[in-house]
Amino acid sequence: MVGAGLAGLRASTALRERGFDGDLTLVGEEPHGPYDRPVLSKEVLTGDRSVTDTALPVPPGLEARWLLGRRALALDRTGRRLRLSDGTVLDYDGLVIATGATARPWSGPGAVPESGIHVLRGRGDALELRRALVEGGPLLVVGSGFLGSEVASAARALDVPVTLVGSARHPMERAVGPVVGSVLAGVQQAAGVDLRLGTTVTRFLGQRSIRGAVLSDGSRVGARTVLLALGARPSTGWLRGSGLRLREGASGGVVRDRRGRALAVGGGPVPDVVVLGDASAAPNPLPLDGTPAHLDIGHWSEAVDHADTVAAALLGQEDPGDAPVPSFWSDQFGMRIRSVGLPQLGDLTRVHEHDPERHRLEVSYHRGRRVVGALTVNRTSRLAAHRERISREWRRSAQARSPDRADLPPR
Incomplete structure (x- = not known):
């Protein structure tokens, strides 16, 4: 098991x-062992939770050997060997890339x-950024x-x-589209965020310490x-030369089939290597x-839903x-944003409800005649019907491509 996170x-556990x-x-x-990452940009930054509270429980009876503080350097698929950063070489019968x-x-x-200058991915990053925010601003966030x-929401709460x-x-436009993004922009501005959209940083000011930026x-x-x-990039560089197919050349996730089996370069699935989570291309x-x-x-669901x-x-x-089907969520500026499906594939957004005063929103995403995703703000109960409709669309799509029901997509 390469990867000791969620x-x-x-x-x-599934094995x-x-x-x-x-x-x-x-x-x-x-x-350290596995922990819950989504709360790092929310409760941990605001101080409502400590990083120690993010630890995920390890089921009793897992009986696993934990090799922490070491990273994978190279994979020898022919010899079924994995080389680690401390010189350790591990043999395997089956390999999970996570x-x-x-x-x-x-x-x-x-x-x-x-x-x-900060990034936020792990527990250490969250601690450093939390300390900086407690000391006061202003904060410049590069990336919307x-x-x-x-x-930005956590900082305004402080x-x-x-x-x-x-x-x-618009904020989050790539993930949720311009219709929802325009709503989010209004909420952020009302919360006091100085939005500078449609622009980029051309130069940072300061040599030793940051003083600002030129846009x-x-x-x-x-x-x-x-x-x-x-954004993030899959941690798959150590697999270069392994013969596994990586999306977008050598910088993307490991391309997998529907069952999670890694695909070989120019070939089919590798039976003894599976991949899931952020390292995979589904x-x-x-x-x-x-x-x-x-x-x-x-998304978090990619790691959880495909483990079994x-x-x-x-x-x-x-x-x-x-x-x-995939799902994601985000809590920010008093909004509970929940989504199912793949909104990024949509080219049409339909608004079913928009109540600006109560910050309520319900939309669905479509491509042609097919629904591909749905999103709600403070209307989580509305998602179940959308999820079922998306699931039916995906099953019909799979049946149209192949009569073999064993090749159906996730339900």
Whole structure:
């Protein structure tokens, strides 16, 4: 098991529940066991929870060997060997790749000051950013996606001045589209966030410590702290040369089939290697015109919902076929944002309810005549019907592509 986070823990648990009684080893790059990442950008930053509260419980009887503080360096598929950063070489009969993702570093123009620049991916990152916010602002958030918006919300809860810079026209537009993004923009502005959208950072100010930034529209913003919320990239670089297929060349997730089996370069599934979580590129369950064949989903549900599926595949057992459609959530600015399906595939958004005073919203996403996703704000109970409709669409799509019901997408 390469990866000792949520995905690795869930896959290990599923293997034991399915009767695997052999040796089980979990390799983790971080020095501590699995923990809950989503709360890092929310309750941990606001101080409502400590990082120690984020630890995930390890089921009794897991009987696993934990090799923490070490990372995988290379995979020898022919010899079934894994080489670690401390020189350890591990033999395996079956391999689970659950190495997650890392924060994208700054790749824009100009140098980055020595201090005051943060990313947020792990527990240590959250602690450092929390300390910086407690010391006061202003905070500059570079990136207007989920993470940037959540951190902006946490900072405003601490009464820290926030400027949020993003190249898109609306916050979280890539994930939720312009209709929902415009609603979120209004909420953020009402909360006191200085939105600078449709612009980018061209230069940071300060050499040793950050003082601010120059934007592409020529304006300047001051900052004592900067969060780079530029997205994440799958931690799969160690697999270069292994013969496994990576999406987008050598920088994407491991391309997998519907059961989680890794695909070989130029070939089919590798029976003794499975992948799940942020390190994987999942097959598109609704491959309509103009949509990619595989997707880096990157949500918590990808790690949880497919654990039993990959365990069954690795053990050569029947596909359980009961994993739900993808889902994601975000709590920010007093809003409970919940979504199912794949809204990013939609080219039409239909608004079913919009109550600005109560911050309530219900929308569905469509491509052609097919529904591909749905999202609610403070209307979570409305999602069940959308989830079932999306599931039916995906089953019909699978049946149209192949008469073999064993090849159906997750339900």
